Amino acid sequence: MSGANVPPVTSVAALYGIAHRIEADAAERYVMLADQMETHNNLELARMFRDLARAERLHADKIRDLAGSIGIGDGGGPIGPWKSDSPEAADLYAARYDMSPHDALRLALAAEERALAFYTDLAAAKVDRAVRDLAASFAVEEREHVALCHRLLERYPPASAVRPGDPDAPGDR
Amino acid sequence: MNAAEPLKCRPSDYKSEVKPIWCPGCGDYHVLMALTRAMAALGLPPERLAVVSGIGCSSRIPAYTNCYGFHGVHGRSLAVATGLKIARPDITVICASGDGDGYSIGGNHFLHACRRNVDLAYIVMDNHIYGMTKGQPSPTTEPDFDTALAPGGTGLRPFNPLVVALASGANFVARAYSGNPNETAELIVDAIKHPGFSFVEILSPCVTYRPDQRSWKDRVHPAPVTPTDDPARAARRLMTDDGFNLGVLYRGNRAPYKPPTAAAMLAPESLDEEFVV
Numbered sequence: 125m126s127g128a129n130v131p132p133v134t135s136v137a138a139l140y141g142i143a144h145r146i147e148a149d150a151a152e153r154y155v156m157l158a159d160q161m162e163t164h165n166n167l168e169l170a171r172m173f174r175d176l177a178r179a180e181r182l183h184a185d186k187i188r189d190l191a192g193s194i195g196i197g198d199g200g201g202p203i204g205p206w207k208s209d210s211p212e213a214a215d216l217y218a219a220r221y222d223m224s225p226h227d228a229l230r231l232a233l234a235a236e237e238r239a240l241a242f243y244t245d246l247a248a249a250k251v252d253r254a255v256r257d258l259a260a261s262f263a264v265e266e267r268e269h270v271a272l273c274h275r276l277l278e279r280y281p282p283a284s285a286v287r288p289g290d291p292d293a294p295g296d297r
Numbered sequence: 298m299n300a301a302e303p304l305k306c307r308p309s310d311y312k313s314e315v316k317p318i319w320c321p322g323c324g325d326y327h328v329l330m331a332l333t334r335a336m337a338a339l340g341l342p343p344e345r346l347a348v349v350s351g352i353g354c355s356s357r358i359p360a361y362t363n364c365y366g367f368h369g370v371h372g373r374s375l376a377v378a379t380g381l382k383i384a385r386p387d388i389t390v391i392c393a394s395g396d397g398d399g400y401s402i403g404g405n406h407f408l409h410a411c412r413r414n415v416d417l418a419y420i421v422m423d424n425h426i427y428g429m430t431k432g433q434p435s436p437t438t439e440p441d442f443d444t445a446l447a448p449g450g451t452g453l454r455p456f457n458p459l460v461v462a463l464a465s466g467a468n469f470v471a472r473a474y475s476g477n478p479n480e481t482a483e484l485i486v487d488a489i490k491h492p493g494f495s496f497v498e499i500l501s502p503c504v505t506y507r508p509d510q511r512s513w514k515d516r517v518h519p520a521p522v523t524p525t526d527d528p529a530r531a532a533r534r535l536m537t538d539d540g541f542n543l544g545v546l547y548r549g550n551r552a553p554y555k556p557p558t559a560a561a562m563l564a565p566e567s568l569d570e571e572f573v574v
Contacts, residue, residue: 156326156330157321159316159317160317160319160321160326161321162316163316163317163318164320164321201338202306202307202308202334202337202338202482203334203335203337203338203479203482203483203486204334204479205479206479207477207479207480208476208477208478208479208480209476209477209478209479216321216322216323216326216327217322217324217476217502217504217511217514218322219321219322220321220322220504221320221321223321294320294431294505294506
């Protein structure tokens with residue numbers, strides 16, 4: 125993630141807002157992926173993406189609870205604070221109609237790693253001490269999510285790229 | 298609430314219940330996300346917005362918003378959008394197209410929409426291919442792009458939409474990349490707010506028939522120039538453009554077209570006078 129993609133974080137409330145936004149964006153993206161998989165009849169993946177979306181929404185709720193009376197900033201308004209994409213939002217371009225659970229978990233792993241990098245960078249940045257401390261605590265949590273993805277990947281090894289029963293895959297000559 | 302005050306809206310307020318049927322991985326999902334974020338940022342109620350399109354994958358987009366929508370005839374989205382804006386200047390009109398619909402079948406409408414400079418925003422999702430019909434070369438396909446449908450490539454020079462838009466009189470010319478949805482949303486907001494005909498080309502990969510376009514994310518870069526209102530300077534920039542410069546490339550100050558009889562057109566009772574022999 126480029127430095128230009130990191131919004132300025134000037135207060136703990138602003139960081140809570142951005143953290144909430146990160147989780148909400150991640151949840152929205154998984155819902156989009158679940159819908160895509162349902163449309164293309166890959167129901168196993170649709171379920172998996174809905175589970176991931178549910179997990180991200182729980183994280184967003186947890187952040188709101190943690191913020192308590194401090195409140196959460198607006199997280200960048202309707203457009204969001206990042207020029208490119210939200211750090212933990214899964215890469216839509218990597219989606220395929222025939223993707224496997226392994227592929228989905230790879231997507232999730234990459235997203236968690238970007239979130240970890242975001243908080244790690246912020247924890248080391250020249251910002252307010254309270255912001256750095258909070259960023260460091262979020263980084264610890266994201267590291268746990270990265271580890272969880274690795275454990276799940278062991279459970280779901282790589283599968284065949286194309287699901288059986290598709291004699292006319294798009295792009296075939 | 299003050300009438301001039303924008304509504305506090307969420308992007309989800311502008312999404313319909315219809316689920317997109319684009320291929321997973323399609324760049325148009327990002328464009329839909331950017332468009333609804335732009336609408337929320339503008340704070341206009343859905344009933345004050347219209348999305349008009351032609352035919353093709355990208356032209357499905359009106360169905361996925363809950364604004365007024367018109368999924369029209371191939372290549373004719375700009376004709377419909379122009380008519381709508383002239384008849385209902387109070388509506389914010391966004392016209393959506395793809396490189397096949399917009400530059401080939403609708404190429405002539407593109408020229409004259411730029412020339413007329415009616416106040417609307419035209420977004421073209423360019424993936425350099427006809428995706429909906431299984432991958433024929435489009436006007437922006439590279440000459441050496443080799444497929445079963447065009448063995449060895451077409452050998453034809455690609456159409457340069459930004460140069461054509463500028464030469465034809467578009468008042469705002471920009472390029473976005475769908476993989477940067479927030480930046481794309483900001484450009485769409487900018488295009489809608491700018492008076493006159495605003496053209497935004499959005500590089501939107503077709504991962505099914507052009508999987509090579511996944512590399513676009515590494516090729517795009519911010520245009521290393523500030524927007525200009527000088528068409529000659531913009532033309533020089535665009536003629537040497539690598540096709541991956543992002544941002545506002547021309548921001549003109551030509552007054553938008555206003556029909557002299559707009560007031561009369563809005564009064565049905567005045568139509569009788571037009572038919573007096």
